[in-house]
Amino acid sequence: MALRIQDLSVNIGKTPYVQGASLSVPTGQIHGLLGPNGAGKTTLLRTLYHAATASTGTIHAFDRAITDYSPYEWAKRVGALVQSSGLLAGLTPQDIVEIGLSILELDKSELIDRRDDALALAGLTDKATQPASNLSGGELQRCYFAQLLACDPEIYILDEPTNHLDLHYQLVLLDEVKRRGRTVLMTLHDLSLAMRYCNTVYLMSQGQIVGRGAPQHVLTREILMQYYQVDGQFHGAALTLQGPV
Numbered sequence: 001m002a003l004r005i006q007d008l009s010v011n012i013g014k015t016p017y018v019q020g021a022s023l024s025v026p027t028g029q030i031h032g033l034l035g036p037n038g039a040g041k042t043t044l045l046r047t048l049y050h051a052a053t054a055s056t057g058t059i060h061a062f063d064r065a066i067t068d069y070s071p072y073e074w075a076k077r078v079g080a081l082v083q084s085s086g087l088l089a090g091l092t093p094q095d096i097v098e099i100g101l102s103i104l105e106l107d108k109s110e111l112i113d114r115r116d117d118a119l120a121l122a123g124l125t126d127k128a129t130q131p132a133s134n135l136s137g138g139e140l141q142r143c144y145f146a147q148l149l150a151c152d153p154e155i156y157i158l159d160e161p162t163n164h165l166d167l168h169y170q171l172v173l174l175d176e177v178k179r180r181g182r183t184v185l186m187t188l189h190d191l192s193l194a195m196r197y198c199n200t201v202y203l204m205s206q207g208q209i210v211g212r213g214a215p216q217h218v219l220t221r222e223i224l225m226q227y228y229q230v231d232g233q234f235h236g237a238a239l240t241l242q243g244p245v
């Protein structure tokens with residue numbers, strides 16, 4: 001099993017924002033964390049890149065506990081695309097991708113190849129040496145996506161990876177992740193994308209995983225009504241929405 005989370009709880013102060021969550025992602029599968037705003041999805045993911053500490057529970061990657069890895073060793077194998085608006089301080093997209101790649105200690109020619117291939121995939125070749133502070137929201141998201149694709153870790157942790165992306169790049173970049181056959185755990189609000197990409201989804205509500213399974217089995221009309229307060233239904237991969245309830 002590539003990633004195994006068992007009975008994970010995260011308290012902030014005394015409040016539990018994730019409670020007793022367990023999930024396992026087999027090697028090469030894409031699993032999705034779904035649920036309404038504030039359900040605890042990001043908080044759960046944050047424990048996987050050392051931005052939050054589990055109050056109880058265990059996290060294993062490749063049958064080794066996260067606590068048995070150095071943060072550096074973990075970051076080489078488990079890469080994350082997070083919702084951030086980092087300080088760009090004069091950096092270019094090339095710099096941003098290179099900073100990510102520095103952890104891999106590559107020789108210069110491989111570093112340049114990986115950097116340029118990833119920037120090309122993200123459609124940023126023409127802007128590679130311009131200040132990243134001039135990029136649009138979607139272009140900046142593509143830049144951070146390029147950083148992760150250049151590093152190409154064994155496990156991808158993606159928090160709302162399609163944030164700001166137009167439809168073309170949503171599909172190009174997620175298709176690329178899928179094509180690589182990596183293990184992925186990602187949060188998504190776009191349920192159609194969950195249908196398209198996820199082998200398994202987990203529905204979170206109020207810090208708990210309240211549903212799990214193949215997306216077509218989890219995302220029923222009743223579930224959409226109960227947890228998202230919308231009247232909608234999937235027909236195959238197409239979602240028909242009547243409206244909020």
Ligand SMILES: Nc1ncnc2c1ncn2[C@@H]1O[C@H](COP(=O)(O)OP(=O)(O)OP(=O)(O)O)[C@@H](O)[C@H]1O
Nearest residue numbers: 012017035036037038039040041042043044187204
């Ligand atoms: N550091 C913090 N201090 C206080 N509350 C926090 C903190 N971090 C998260 N929370 C709260 O924890 C809850 C879960 O937040 P989280 O970001 O995990 O939700 P989410 O499911 O990712 O939501 P969204 O879909 O809106 O991104 C929210 O109510 C949030 O306000």
